[in-house]
Amino acid sequence: xxxLLEVRNLSKQFSSHRxxxxxxxxxxxxxxxxxxxxxxxxxxxxxxSGCGKSTLARLILRLIEPSDxxxxxxxxxxxxxxxxxxxxLRARMQMVFQDPYSAIDPRYTIARAVMExxxxxxxxxxxAEATATVxxxxxxxxxxxxMADSYPHQLSGGQKQRVGIARALALKPAxxxxxxxxxxxxVSVQAQIIGLLEQLRDELNLTYLFISHDLAxxxxxxxxxxxxxxxxxxxxxxxxxxxxxxxxxxTLLDSTFEPDPKQRRNIEAxxxxxxxxxxxxxxxxxxxxxxxxxxxxxNETPILSTPGRSHAVACHHPN
Amino acid sequence: xxxxxxxxxxxxxxVRPLSGxxxxxxxxxxVGIVGESGSGKSLTAMSVMGLLPLINGEITSGSINFDGTxxxxxxxxxxxxxxxxxxxxxxxxxxxSLDPLKKIGPQIDVVARLHLGLGKRAAxxxxxELLGDLRISDPASIYHLYPHQMSGGMKQRIVIAMxxxxxxxxxxADEPTxxxxVTVQAQIIRLLMDLxxxxxxxxxxxxxxxxxxxxxxxxxxVMYAGTVVERGTVEAIFDSPHHPYTQALIGCIPRGLVxxxxxxxxxxxxxxxxxxxxxxxxxxxxxRAEDICATIVPxxxxxxxxxxxxxxxxxx
Numbered sequence: 001x002x003x004l005l006e007v008r009n010l011s012k013q014f015s016s017h018r019x020x021x022x023x024x025x026x027x028x029x030x031x032x033x034x035x036x037x038x039x040x041x042x043x044x045x046x047x048x049s050g051c052g053k054s055t056l057a058r059l060i061l062r063l064i065e066p067s068d069x070x071x072x073x074x075x076x077x078x079x080x081x082x083x084x085x086x087x088x089l090r091a092r093m094q095m096v097f098q099d100p101y102s103a104i105d106p107r108y109t110i111a112r113a114v115m116e117x118x119x120x121x122x123x124x125x126x127x128a129e130a131t132a133t134v135x136x137x138x139x140x141x142x143x144x145x146x147m148a149d150s151y152p153h154q155l156s157g158g159q160k161q162r163v164g165i166a167r168a169l170a171l172k173p174a175x176x177x178x179x180x181x182x183x184x185x186x187v188s189v190q191a192q193i194i195g196l197l198e199q200l201r202d203e204l205n206l207t208y209l210f211i212s213h214d215l216a217x218x219x220x221x222x223x224x225x226x227x228x229x230x231x232x233x234x235x236x237x238x239x240x241x242x243x244x245x246x247x248x249x250x251t252l253l254d255s256t257f258e259p260d261p262k263q264r265r266n267i268e269a270x271x272x273x274x275x276x277x278x279x280x281x282x283x284x285x286x287x288x289x290x291x292x293x294x295x296x297x298x299n300e301t302p303i304l305s306t307p308g309r310s311h312a313v314a315c316h317h318p319n
Numbered sequence: 320x321x322x323x324x325x326x327x328x329x330x331x332x333x334v335r336p337l338s339g340x341x342x343x344x345x346x347x348x349x350v351g352i353v354g355e356s357g358s359g360k361s362l363t364a365m366s367v368m369g370l371l372p373l374i375n376g377e378i379t380s381g382s383i384n385f386d387g388t389x390x391x392x393x394x395x396x397x398x399x400x401x402x403x404x405x406x407x408x409x410x411x412x413x414x415x416s417l418d419p420l421k422k423i424g425p426q427i428d429v430v431a432r433l434h435l436g437l438g439k440r441a442a443x444x445x446x447x448e449l450l451g452d453l454r455i456s457d458p459a460s461i462y463h464l465y466p467h468q469m470s471g472g473m474k475q476r477i478v479i480a481m482x483x484x485x486x487x488x489x490x491x492a493d494e495p496t497x498x499x500x501v502t503v504q505a506q507i508i509r510l511l512m513d514l515x516x517x518x519x520x521x522x523x524x525x526x527x528x529x530x531x532x533x534x535x536x537x538x539x540x541v542m543y544a545g546t547v548v549e550r551g552t553v554e555a556i557f558d559s560p561h562h563p564y565t566q567a568l569i570g571c572i573p574r575g576l577v578x579x580x581x582x583x584x585x586x587x588x589x590x591x592x593x594x595x596x597x598x599x600x601x602x603x604x605x606x607r608a609e610d611i612c613a614t615i616v617p618x619x620x621x622x623x624x625x626x627x628x629x630x631x632x633x634x635x
Contacts, residue, residue, distance in 0.1 A: 042577075048500040156588050186355040186527065191571040192584035213501060216530070220573035220582070240576050255505035257530035259572040261553040264534050267509040269454070270502060274470065 003072075004175055004207050005037040005060065010069035012055055016278070025278040029055040031231035033069070034304070039174070042201065042208040044222030046215055046252070050277060052231040053211045054098075057179045060209065061095055062086060074174070091121055094168035098180040100160035104152045110163055111148040114138070117170040137166040142196060158189035165196065169204070177209045182217070194221060215256045227252065230277060230285035233304055236312040245311065245318040248286045284316070292317045321346050321386055321489055321521040322367065328380035329366055335379070336592045337362055340547050341619070342540045344489070349515055349522040351532040351553070353568070354542035357589045360525045363542070364493050367523070368408055369398040386488065404434040407482030411494035413474035417466040423477045424462030427484050434485035449480050453510060472503035479510065483518075490514075493525045508535060529572055533557055541565045544590050544600040551624025561626035564601045599628070 012030040030052045037043050045053045058064045060071055062078055071078040073093060081089060094117075097103040104113050111134045118125065118133075125133065135145045141162040152160055161181060168176055178197070182190035194217070200206060212218050218225055219240045227235040227249045235246040244250045257265060271289045283298040284290070290297065296316050304314040322344040329337035337359045344350045352360045365371055367383055369390060383390040385406065393401070402408070410416045418426055427449065428442040437445060443462070450458035453476050466474055475495065482490060492511065496504035512535055515522050526532060532539055532553065539556040541549040541564065549562040560566045570583040587604040590596055596603055602612035611629050619625040620632060 048502060158588065186589070187529070187571040188355060188568065188585035189588070190584075191573075191582040192586075194573070194582050195584055198581075214573075215501070217573045219576055220580075221577060223577060251502055255501045257505075257508075257534040259530045259533050259557065259569065259574060261533045261536075261557055265505075267505045269509070270506060 002039045003036045004039040004074060005209070006070075006072045007036070007060065008034050008070045008072075010034070010056070010059055010071065011067050012052075012059055012064065013067045027277045028231045028280060029277070030059060030066075033228075033231075033233055035226055035233065035236060037175070037207060037209060039207050040205060041224060042210055042222045043224045043226065044210045044212060044218035045226045045228060046212055046218045047228035048213055048252075048274070050230075050274065051228040053228050054179055056228070057095065057177045057209065057211055061090065061093055061177060063095075087121070091117075091171040092173050093175040093177070094171065094173040095177045095179060096161075096164050096168045096181045098183050100157060100164045100184070101152075103164050104160060104167075106152050108152070109148065110134075110138070110143075110150050110152070110155070113152070113163060114148075114166050114170060117167055121171060133170075137170055140169060140200070141166045142192075156189075157185050158192060161185065161189075161193055162196070165193075165200070169200065172204075173206070175207045175209070177211070179211045180213065181210075183213070190217075197221075215252055230275070230280060232285065232314060234286065234314045236304065238311055242311055243319070245313045246286075246315045247290045247292055247317075247319070250319060251289075284314075320344070320384075321348070322523065323384040324363070324367065324381070325384070326381035327363070327366060327378065327383060329362060329371065329376055330379045331371075331374060331376040334592050335545070335595075336376075337366070337545045338380075340381070340542070340545075342538075342547065342550055344521050344523055344538075346488075346521055347515065347519045348538065349512075349524060349536045350538045350540060351524045351526060351536035352540045352542060353526060353529060353532050355527060355568075355589055357544070357592070358542040359545040360527075360542050361493055362545075364408075364491050364523065364525050367491060368402055368406065369393065369395075400434070403430055403482075403487075404485045405488050407485070407487035407490045409475075409478055409482045409490065409492040409495045412498050413471060413478045414466075414498070416478050417474060419466050422463050422465055423469070427477065427480050430481055430484035446480070446484065449483060450476075453480055453483075470503075471499050472506060475499060475503075475507055476510070479507075479514075483514070486518075487520070489521045489523065491523045491525070494527070495524070496531065497526070497528075504531075511535070529569060541568070544595055545592065546600060547619065547627065548601065549624055549626040549628075550619075555624045559624070561624050561631045562601075562628045563605045563607050563630075565626070567604075567606075 010030055010033045014027045014029055015024050017024045047053045059066050114134050114137050115130060134148050138145055143162050182193050210222055225237040225240055226233050229248050235249045244253055275288055282301055284302050287293050287297040302314045302316050305312045320343050325341050327337060327340040340363055352363060354360045371377055378391050424446055427446040431437045431442040431445050447458045447462055450461055455461055455476055496507050514520055536553045539553050540547055543564050549565045560569060567585045573582055585604055598614045599612045599617050602608040607630055617627045617629045619627045
């Protein structure tokens with residue numbers, strides 16, 4: 001098996017206390033998540049706001065510490081690494097953030113922003129080497145070298161996101177975690193960025209974990225899909241051409257419109273009141289909104305069947 | 320015709336963000352205005368609502384005719400009667416369009432009291448009924464909630480209720496679902512479409528999302544850099560777009576499965592309002608551009624769709 005990344009029973013709880021006279025409440029942002037990411041694949045994580053997909057991304061890169069579970073990257077147990085080793089390892093696993101406006105220091109020139117990863121890793125360059133590296137990185141993401149001396153505010157959103165990608169690629173990583181890299185961009189710019197990511201994947205043999213709320217985009221871009229709801233993976237699809245079996249995945253698909261007026265959807269009525277993520281009781285988190293709910297769903301939490309390469313679903317009544 | 324916008328031009332200070340914007344909206348019709356950020360679609364909505372003075376803008380040419388009334392000639396006092404009365408507005412961000420310090424019920428009441436002259440009690444009964452119509456369960460208790468106690472989707476329903484409170488003929492929805500999750504978006508779209516049918520409303524839907532347009536609209540107006548580049552029925556726009564920009568915009572939508580198609584982005588970026596290119600404003604990014612495009616502004620050519628392109632009549 002050539003799993004680049006393996007996540008086992010990963011969980012993260014946040015607790016809040018609302019003052020002396022209120023009980024502490026626990027929120028399961030990520031709850032018992034397991035999956036594997038083989039080298040060279042693009043795996044999509046799709047879900048709505050608050051489902052835990054961004055927390056999952058940060059847990060995987062150990063930007064926040066998990067409450068439970070393990071992450072192994074290229075056979076190394078990440079959570080056992082010491083700070084120095086972790087920093088060196090991070091050179092091989094990088095992240096592209098959703099908001100390119102806040103991901104780059106506004107006082108840095110583009111050249112300095114792109115060189116920052118090397119500085120963090122303690123690599124020294126001569127001026128000539130640095131200039132060459134900046135040029136190479138900017139060219140890789142389709143930016144002209146003249147931009148090296150610009151500041152972020154002089155760039156458009158799409159250009160800034162290209163800088164974000166250049167920073168992530170600087171240290172020649174194997175894994176790129178992309179957290180909604182196009183969510184704040186116009187469709188024409190989104191298409192450019194996705195095209196760039198496709199090209200870079202082929203050229204540099206990268207592995208992507210692609211986090212998105214946009215199922216149409218995930219189907220277009222990813223080899224495999226994980227659907228998250230309330231901190232759990234509710235369905236793992238080994239390819240994007242299979243029909244979703246979990247009622248939530250089906251709802252998500254039915255809520256995505258086709259760009260074709262001849263294929264209008266008949267939108268089923270559904271409660272849009274998402275339950276509170278605090279103190280989720282036993283039972284399926286989707287039960288309150290699910291069209292095929294039964295008594296069992298309210299009492300017994302469904303477990304994701306056979307995680308791995310096959311189509312897995314966490315539902316008592318899958319389609 | 321419920322709304323007829325003809326050759327609308329707008330200036331803000333020394334810049335002219337809108338020019339030559341024309342389209343019609345019939346009774347009971349849904350017309351979508353699509354375009355990327357900076358295309359002028361929200362500014363078009365603001366012009367119809369008479370809100371340009373808020374941003375120091377003014378209408379420099381053209382007319383906006385609402386059900387026989389010329390809006391560009393109205394005084395502010397006359398506009399106030401229409402706004403929120405016969406024309407309702409739904410804004411993009413429900414988090415900021417409600418007063419956080421007031422219960423939501425009275426915020427809706429005030430619209431009916433102002434525009435329909437209802438008393439306190441009658442307005443309140445009407446609000447509760449309206450909330451029920453919007454498929455909000457237990458409207459009598461919801462009436463007493465504050466905005467922070469509600470989810471995003473619920474807040475957007477309240478904003479829709481406010482827009483409907485005075486029984487308008489025209490509803491302008493500016494990116495009504497952009498801030499919402501996809502499953503909630505679908506519910507709000509369903510609600511809006513039901514309202515259009517049940518109340519025979521005219522809806523001007525402003526969005527950047529071509530898929531939402533395909534799902535909801537009868538007619539489409541495609542805007543680019545402050546001008547209308549193409550308009551037509553939704554079928555014609557999606558089946559046989561004539562303007563290269565419309566074609567490119569449709570080519571940017573991800574569809575199908577991995578490997579089935581290659582997304583075609585549009586090179587370059589939307590021009591800034593201070594540097595609109597001469598001639599066709601799309602020509603620097605257009606794959607079909609020739610010399611004529613850089614100098615002569617193309618007129619909207621009436622074909623099956625109306626496209627503002629020098630080559631609109633040629634087969635692609």
